[in-house]
Amino acid sequence: MSAPVPDSNLDPAVRHLYVHVPFCPTICPYCDFHVLTRRAGLVERYLERVEEEAARLAHEYAADLGTVYIGGGTPSFLRDAEITALVGSIRRHLGWGRAENTLEINPGTVSPARALLWRDLGFDRASVGVQSLDDATLKFLGRQHDARQAREAVGTLVRAGFRVSGDLITAVPGQPLEADIRGLVDLGVGHVSAYTLTIEPGTEFARRGVTVEEDDERRGFEETEARLTDLGFSRYEISNYARPGQESRHNLAYWEGRTYLGLGPGAAGHYPAPPGGKALTTRRTNPHLYDWLAGEGGEVEAILPGDYVTDALFMGLRLRAGLDLADLSRCSGVDVRARYAGSIATNVARGLLVLEGDRLRATPQGWWVLNRVVTDFLEG
Ligand code: SF4
Numbered sequence: 128m129s130a131p132v133p134d135s136n137l138d139p140a141v142r143h144l145y146v147h148v149p150f151c152p153t154i155c156p157y158c159d160f161h162v163l164t165r166r167a168g169l170v171e172r173y174l175e176r177v178e179e180e181a182a183r184l185a186h187e188y189a190a191d192l193g194t195v196y197i198g199g200g201t202p203s204f205l206r207d208a209e210i211t212a213l214v215g216s217i218r219r220h221l222g223w224g225r226a227e228n229t230l231e232i233n234p235g236t237v238s239p240a241r242a243l244l245w246r247d248l249g250f251d252r253a254s255v256g257v258q259s260l261d262d263a264t265l266k267f268l269g270r271q272h273d274a275r276q277a278r279e280a281v282g283t284l285v286r287a288g289f290r291v292s293g294d295l296i297t298a299v300p301g302q303p304l305e306a307d308i309r310g311l312v313d314l315g316v317g318h319v320s321a322y323t324l325t326i327e328p329g330t331e332f333a334r335r336g337v338t339v340e341e342d343d344e345r346r347g348f349e350e351t352e353a354r355l356t357d358l359g360f361s362r363y364e365i366s367n368y369a370r371p372g373q374e375s376r377h378n379l380a381y382w383e384g385r386t387y388l389g390l391g392p393g394a395a396g397h398y399p400a401p402p403g404g405k406a407l408t409t410r411r412t413n414p415h416l417y418d419w420l421a422g423e424g425g426e427v428e429a430i431l432p433g434d435y436v437t438d439a440l441f442m443g444l445r446l447r448a449g450l451d452l453a454d455l456s457r458c459s460g461v462d463v464r465a466r467y468a469g470s471i472a473t474n475v476a477r478g479l480l481v482l483e484g485d486r487l488r489a490t491p492q493g494w495w496v497l498n499r500v501v502t503d504f505l506e507g
Contacts, residue, residue: 137407137458139399142193143380144221146177146213147391148202149416152235156269156331157296157324161393161415162200170205172420174212177390179422181220184388188398194377195224196231198254203236207244214248221388223249227376229292231256234272234280242287252375253289254320255281260310264302268324269331278314285315290373292318297347298339299324304347308354317373321351322366348495365445365494382446384439384455392419400429407435407459432459436466440487441501444480449488470507474500 150165150173151158184190195217205213217223229252230245245253259265260274272280284291293316297304311319323344326332352362360368364382367375380387386408389396394413400406406429413425430438436459443450452463464471464485471487474480479493479500493500 137386137399140189140191141386141388141398142191143377143385143387144190144192144195144217144224145377145387145389145394145396146195146197146202146217147389147394147413148197148199148205148213149173149392150204151199151201152204152233152271153269154331156335156337157326159327159330160200163416165204169416170209173392173416174209174216176420176422177213178216178220180390181216184390185220188388190221190388192222192224193226194380195228196377197229197250198231200231201233201236201256202230203232203241203245207241210245211248217390218249224377227252229254229375229377232280232284234277237280237283239283239287242283242289246287246289251288251290252292253284254292254375255284255294255316257281257293257311258296259299259302259307261303261307264299264307267299267301268296278310281311281314281316290318291316292320292373292375295319295321295351296324297321297351298343300343304350305354308351309358312355312358312360317370318375319351319355319360319368320366321347321355321368323347345495352491361447363447365497379446382442383450384435384442389413392416397430404429405432406430407432432461435459436461436463437501437505440467440504444487444489444493444497444500447488449481449486451485452487453485467504467507470503474503 149162150170151162153164154162228250230250231254233256257277258268258270260277262274265273281291281293293311295307295311324339326337326339355368360370362368363374386397386399389411392413393415396411398409398411400408408430410428410430411425413419414423436455439450439455456463471480471482475482478490479496481488481490489497489500
């Protein structure tokens with residue numbers, strides 16, 4: 128990994144920024160993110176509001192950014208002048224990441240000229256929504272790109288000098304998963320995010336009654352790990368794999384319980400709490416596009432020490448390295464080992480967790496039932 132981002136979970140300076148771009152060319156049938164297709168005038172209003180919100184965040188928090196992540200939606204669907212304006216607003220008010228700047232990219236939006244523009248704007252990491260390299264699987268998923276476009280897009284981004292991460296969806300009926308994994312790795316990605324197809328309520332797939340069999344889900348989970356490990360990747364988080372040094376520093380900030388700014392409609396931020404109160408941090412979730420455009424501020428939740436600890440356990444156990452209970456006790460003021468002695472002992476005895484010194488981590492079996500493990504802590 129290159130230069131580390133100086134950080135401490137509750138440092139008053141915020142070192143990470145997430146920006147949500149809510150526009151997509153079409154809406155995929157499994158998607159339950161906050162997205163919509165573009166229409167006249169909407170992107171212009173979005174960009175004006177980004178400028179205002181970036182100025183407000185700069186006024187309220189000390190930003191010293193290590194990472195910036197522009198996600199969505201499909202940020203690469205923004206036209207060249209639009210993405211240039213978006214980056215300009217961020218740089219003007221909040222600065223830019225010293226260690227990693229990621230743009231989420233849809234394969235159908237890539238050309239060599241655009242890849243160079245994105246590099247010139249300061250992006251060094253591309254997260255590409257490949258999902259599969261099999262045309263029938265992509266068609267089933269309702270994606271707008273085909274396998275040839277996905278291959279060309281990743282190749283173009285690798286040649287332009289990006290650190291490239293490819294997204295894969297697993298457990299799709301009939302998907303040739305092994306060929307998908309090998310094909311993606313052969314294109315030169317150093318990072319893979321692999322998520323099981325899940326059918327969320329309110330999506331097109333839910334309306335059509337599409338289901339995912341638990342056996343397919345489990346096979347996808349195990350086969351992805353086995354193939355990527357053979358190919359030199361390490362599963363450093365439950366759904367994320369990287370070659371050495373290619374981990375997502377931005378996403379590590381979420382899993383390690385750090386604070387981050389959230390900008391854009393529907394974006395969540397995790398902020399240092401005002402001094403003198405009982406809360407350790409606050410979370411603010413912005414409203415959806417039209418309320419956000421109207422200037423509504425979103426929901427703010429004060430995170431008290433006990434909630435901070437359960438959130439940190441939930442996120443930290445997603446990491447292969449797990450989390451350090453002594454550090455968590457120090458920064459929260461909660462004696463975590465004493466408070467959760469019963470839940471820790473029970474899950475260690477079940478073979479779902481391992482405690483080595485102060486470090487608690489999930490076993491592969493623990494990852495498979497992580498929600499159950501975390502429920503034990505919430506109820507313990
Ligand atoms: S491209 Fe991504 S964000 Fe957009 S609709 Fe499809 S799954 Fe959702």
